[in-house]
Amino acid sequence: MSEPKVKIATCSLAGCFGCHMSLLDLDERLFELAERVELDRSPLTDIKELGNCDLGLIEGGVCNAENVHVLMEFRAHCKVLVAIGACALNGGVPAMRNQYDLKECLEESYLRGIGLVNPQIPNDPEIPLLLNQVHPLHEVVKIDYFLPGCPPSADAIWTFVNQLLSGQPLALPYTQIHYD
Amino acid sequence: MSADRSFTLDGRRVPFQDGQTIMAAALAAGVYIPHLCFNPEFAPHGSCRVCLVKVNGRVQAACTTPAAVGQAVQNETGELREIRRGILQMLFVEGNHVCPACEKSGACQLQAVAYYVGMLAPHYTHFYPRRPVDASHPEAVIDFNRCILCELCVRASRDVDGKNIFAVQGRGIQAHLVVNTPSGKLGATDFSVTDKAAQVCPTGAILTKHRGYEIPIGQRLYDRKPISVVGDVATLAESKGGRRHE
Numbered sequence: 001m002s003e004p005k006v007k008i009a010t011c012s013l014a015g016c017f018g019c020h021m022s023l024l025d026l027d028e029r030l031f032e033l034a035e036r037v038e039l040d041r042s043p044l045t046d047i048k049e050l051g052n053c054d055l056g057l058i059e060g061g062v063c064n065a066e067n068v069h070v071l072m073e074f075r076a077h078c079k080v081l082v083a084i085g086a087c088a089l090n091g092g093v094p095a096m097r098n099q100y101d102l103k104e105c106l107e108e109s110y111l112r113g114i115g116l117v118n119p120q121i122p123n124d125p126e127i128p129l130l131l132n133q134v135h136p137l138h139e140v141v142k143i144d145y146f147l148p149g150c151p152p153s154a155d156a157i158w159t160f161v162n163q164l165l166s167g168q169p170l171a172l173p174y175t176q177i178h179y180d
Numbered sequence: 181m182s183a184d185r186s187f188t189l190d191g192r193r194v195p196f197q198d199g200q201t202i203m204a205a206a207l208a209a210g211v212y213i214p215h216l217c218f219n220p221e222f223a224p225h226g227s228c229r230v231c232l233v234k235v236n237g238r239v240q241a242a243c244t245t246p247a248a249v250g251q252a253v254q255n256e257t258g259e260l261r262e263i264r265r266g267i268l269q270m271l272f273v274e275g276n277h278v279c280p281a282c283e284k285s286g287a288c289q290l291q292a293v294a295y296y297v298g299m300l301a302p303h304y305t306h307f308y309p310r311r312p313v314d315a316s317h318p319e320a321v322i323d324f325n326r327c328i329l330c331e332l333c334v335r336a337s338r339d340v341d342g343k344n345i346f347a348v349q350g351r352g353i354q355a356h357l358v359v360n361t362p363s364g365k366l367g368a369t370d371f372s373v374t375d376k377a378a379q380v381c382p383t384g385a386i387l388t389k390h391r392g393y394e395i396p397i398g399q400r401l402y403d404r405k406p407i408s409v410v411g412d413v414a415t416l417a418e419s420k421g422g423r424r425h426e
Contacts, residue, residue, distance in 0.1 A: 177298075
């Protein structure tokens, strides 16, 4: 019998999906990966309910109440949780709003923005409430591994995933570690 | 007897001259000790603590400790790497270092030293301090979010340019870089991008305007090789990827 596949879930919180694009940049290597892993909840599968997983990969920081909820759900369901990309590690570009009060940000976007018609701050109950500040993942839940980059290159993701799945110590070559 | 004046650095014999620090002797011998506030052209400052080494079993800053006969100095050990990584992580969370949105990225000494010590993530809780950006000068911009208080601009402006434009004010966590004018604005000073002070910043705190993102990703100073091989951005000529305006 072949070995059971490793179950992986991914999601993008306050990110731009750039890290997921980088994952897709694995190109032909995706076939090799698909033989060893099975995707659970992920933007690539559109599965809505997160099952129990071996590995969770999260891009993006935490900027609203829904992000907190999803992140805690990932922590509860994933044996190993990995923060991927600058936003997950330090808040990244979205965290540049931490320089301002939330009220200032909302007013700048929705009341004083150029070309607005009937300006108002959105308050539909379906819209997740924004947090006062954007936070990196490790400030909310325990994170097991970190992979920097904006985004991390496909090569870096490949090195990382291979080392992790084969139980080797993580050691990225110099050119695969960068913060931008 | 000068041939006998030496200490050992990770087991290797390093000669020194009287008055030389461990850092200066290591530099002359071609051994890299990670550093940020140290620049060989200036008197040592000893503030960033990144160059901590073990001297006869005691942790000390290599840039301020005089070399002495018979010292056994450790530099590249797992323990020191851990300490240095922790210092780098604290420097990162104390300011706002958004590498993807910084023109200095790729040629930044703070980033390069963090790569060198294997920092993958900031680990600590971010301060997200609220600090201003001063774009009042026509040729240069100061982003105080990126200042690590190394005082190299302070030293350069005072000791080389003779202008005394910068100072560090306040103590402890309140310490911050200030510009020596009533308005506190760089635009009100006689600062010039040809000043030494414009060329020594190890981070993206002091930048020359109109030159952002000139070098493509992949070809920047620290993209291919580590700082231990490439050298400090502030001590390299512009033709070699440094940021001098000679």
